[in-house]
Amino acid sequence: LYLKVNIAPHPVFTREGSNLIMEKRIPFSRACLGTKIEVQTLEGKTFKVKVPAGVQQESKLRLKGYGLPTGPHGKRGDIFVKIGVQIPKKLTREQKKLVKQLAEVGL
Template sequence: KREGDNLILEKRIPFSQACLGTRLEVETLEGKKLKVKVPAGVQQESKLRLKGHGLPAGPLGGRGDLLVRIAIQIPKKLTREQKKAVRRLAELGL
């Protein structure tokens, strides 16, 4: 998706990675692979900015940014063990 000279890339991560943090690999328009640190406690729709990795910004030679939008995956179905783990987390206030 484009927003001015910026590009927006959506990355889906599981609930556990949203809570604990993770590192994601993203690819730029040029095919370059970059590592992005996702902080612990990241929220749904948060945007992580990679400066200068968006679209060319006109005749002055600058570039927009690549924004990585976080989408937290919530599973539709859970195994019995997963349900037990989620109930335990709920008991702990999470």
């Protein structure tokens, strides 16, 4: 008897061992200035997570102990939130002007 099990992908999380990975996208301005984002666990708990100013694309923030169980002793993996920085494809005239001003001061 052979049994093949296929696991459907989760709409939010990917799995790496007992750790869960999710992606959150934030605007460029929030990546520069810092912000707070809401993160929900598999159990439905919601946390506000601080994203530090200057966060880089693909940076990971960690929620320790909210991943999958690792065994019968109650230990759990972590949730990692991978940050994606949104760069707008189109800018208004005013936005272009502001971005040019930022470029002039070295940003």
